[in-house]
């Protein structure tokens with residue numbers, strides 16, 4: 001046995017398209033990150049949500065530099081991560097697209113922390129922006145958790161191979177197209 005690799009590692013890294021497609025195999029829940037900027041509710045669909053630390057209580061999400069909403073939330077300093085339930089794919093659709101007014105016709109409440117609290121979600125994590133680390137074409141946003149709420153029980157909305165749920169055959173045709181750049 002030697003420490004030399006048996007095969008060459010002279011392999012190009014994945015292109016953005018290859019990496020996005022491959023990462024679709026990592027099934028996750030879906031959230032909508034909301035905030036208020038200049039009195040206006042804002043939000044975007046966000047899959048890259050994770051717990052970071054229990055003490056102090058910290059979570060993270062990653063926000064692409066192309067998004068219009070994250071700079072507005074950053075300015076306000078507070079946000080709410082709303083974890084969607086299985087029946088809320090329409091909510092994901094409206095917040096995952098650059099088209100349309102995201103809050104039109106949607107019922108929501110203003111939380112005590114000043115961010116939109118979506119209804120019927122499995123979990124709300126109310127946060128203040130704790131730290132922001134630029135990483136490539138995204139910001140890794142660390143939120144300090146102010147309060148958690150579990151408004152609804154039930155099954156989660158799952159995003160897998162660019163579509164909702166895990167029951168569809170592969171290879172899946174990505175659900176998101178039309179200039180929206182996810183999945």
Ligand SMILES: Cc1cc2nc3c(=O)[nH]c(=O)nc-3n(C[C@H](O)[C@H](O)[C@H](O)COP(=O)(O)O)c2cc1C
Pocket residue numbers: 030043044045046047048049062063064065066067068069070092095096097098099159176180181182183
């Ligand atoms: C299921 C799903 C998950 C997404 N996850 C993220 C994410 O983790 N980070 C991100 O920056 N954008 C994510 N997006 C893309 C944004 O929601 C999308 O670019 C949105 O149009 C941004 O809106 P904005 O330009 O108003 O900020 C996701 C979209 C979908 C549909």
